[in-house]
Amino acid sequence: MAVKQKRRRSTLPKDEARQRYVEIGEIVALQQIQKDSKILDNQAIPVGPFARLDANAVAAQHGKTRGAITNLFGSQTAFQAETMALALSARDWIERIEFPAPRDFPSGDAWIDAFFAGQAARGPRHGAKPEADYGFLWALWLSVLPYGLWSEEISRSSVGEHVQWIERLKQVLSQAIDHYGLKLREGATITDLACAIASLIEGVWLNQILSNRHPCEPSEPIGTAMRRAGRLLWQGATVQRSER
Secondary structure, three states: OOOOOOOOOOOOOHHHHHHHHHHHHHHHHHHHHHHHHHHHHHOOOOOHHHHHOOHHHHHHOOOOOHHHHHHHHOOHHHHHHHHHHHHOOOHHHHHOOOOOOHHHOOOHHHHHHHHHHHHHHHOOOOOOOOOOOHHHHHHHHHHHHHHHHOOHHHHHHHHHHHHHHHHHHHHHHHHHHHHOOEEEOOOOOHHHHHHHHHHHHHHHHHHHHHOOEOOOOOOOEOHHHHHHHHHHHHHHHEEEOOOO
16 A cells, blocks of 8 residues: 655745745636637636626616526626626717817828827826727726737727727828828838837836826826827838929
8 A cells, every 4th residue: 555645845945935836826817818718619607807897786876686687698797798788889989089180280290199199198098087089998808908918809899999099090191191291201101100100109108007107207298108109100200202
């Protein structure tokens, strides 16, 4: 009969043992996201904050009880999954975006400054009260983005929305370039410029979630970071069209 061996106590100092376990915990957390992502591709399940969405709390805001939601959706889980699906579908919001009209500004630099000021205002705002607008919807999308590492369900809808956003930017930027008598520098394309601008906007939005102030210049609002960087992109990509 085999003798059962005793587990040996860890000889690591307490601080090192704690560090080791939390590092392992990080991997296990990622493995859980990976597992949930694979399930998500096979059936509609809520993940991230949507998995904690309380039907009682939602119904109460409408003066109802949880039963009103379960009667409509069949279960709290189905309601959570459908809420998540709606939050991940922002195509209508993109079509509603309003951009400054080039005719209202004397120069391309003035127009692009107004353009990025508008994009900063459209994004999430640190500490603001939750409401149904694109900035908060974007933050909800961000909360489930890690599942896109393994879930085609998440990545497909997100990439599709991004392409739609790029196409709108290409249209708006092309109109402004033409209006101000500009052209793209050699080697640059309108797709390049639109992709760079889209990445800049969402990159600064990450900071807007965390702070209302410029991360490196606290005397300036966070929108200044987007406006200045955006101007650099615009000036670096465009030149005045020569007259013949």
